[in-house]
Amino acid sequence: MTKNKVVKLIAAGIALAGTAALSAAPQLAETRSTLKEWVELKKIVSEEKNDWAVEKQTLQESIELLEDEIEKIETAIESYEAEATDAEKARDDLTAEENELKQASAIIKTEIVDLEAAVLDIVKYLPTSLQDKLSIITQRIPKTKREMDASTLSVRVMNIIGVLTEIEKFNSQLTVVNEISDIKGERVRVDTLYVGLSIAYYVDGTRSEAGYMVPAKDGWKRFEDNSLANDIADAVAMQKREATVRFVDLPLTVTEVE
Structure with a gap:
């Protein structure tokens, strides 16, 4: 082959290669753009997964805290309900006791005059020394209606108890x-x-x-x-x-x- 023919063939090959390169250039650019978009998408997905993992952990901790709070609230409600039940029972007991005391007070109020008279009569049989010791209490025992109205039922009862206590002590x-x-x-x-x-x-x-x-x-x-x-x-x-x-x-x- 002559030198001129070789040069012509090389020139023809370069021309063909240039033509092919010019033909493939748009496809290569598109591939590069797609690849770049894919890389960006992968990056976004990865970031979203990381963000979701962090958010999931935060949500899980929040759920656990809320569950603890709910448990505490339920326990507190049960405790309050129990206390309310106890308080209601205590209130009922106090009401019953109050009614009993009222009934007892009504009975005592009816009988107190006779009791005071009986105590004063008993005192007359006591030794003089004991009568003198009891004089302060017996003087507080009302003898007239005016004195009775001026004294409280509790004081009148305590007077009787005071006299009987001293009598029992002396007698023992x-x-x-x-x-x-x-x-x-x-x-x-x-x-x-x-x-x-x-x-x-x-x-x-x-x-x-x-x-x-x-x-x-x-x-x-x-x-x-x-x-x-x-x-x-x-x-x-x-x-x-x-x-x-x-x-x-x-x-x-x-x-x-x-």
Whole structure:
């Protein structure tokens, strides 16, 4: 092949290649544009997936928090309902108790006058020393309608309870009282040993006057028995812890109170 023919063939090939390149250029540009769009789409999808993962985690945490709050609210509601039930029961109990108290107060209000009269009558049978001790309370017990209207029911009840309490206390123990007694028309100082409210023994300081007493209205009834003087004096000394304890033989007379 001659040199001129080779040159012509090369020139022809270049021309054909140029023509093919010019023909494929639009397709290559379109491919590149599509690829670029695909890359951008993949990037957007990836970003959306990441954003959704973060948002999903946030939503999940929010749901859990809301569930906890709902559980707390439900627990609080149950607690309030239980407290409301307890409060209602307590209110019903208090109402029932109030009604019982009202009924009791109505009964006491009806009977209080007779109770006060009975207490004042009992006081007349008590030893003088105990009457003196109770004088402050007994003076508060109303005797007239005006006094009754001026006093409250609770105060009147407490007066009665106060008197009965002191009476019970005195009746449950031995009590030695140094007092002035009228013996044979003379005022004589004696030691009196009260055995509750059943009987009492008295003896003077010289052990010459002695005897025993039993309850009676407006003053205990006295029975003289000087033969008991030494035994009574010893019993008094033992009660005052001034003598050694020993058995003492003293008469016990049960007399019906008039």
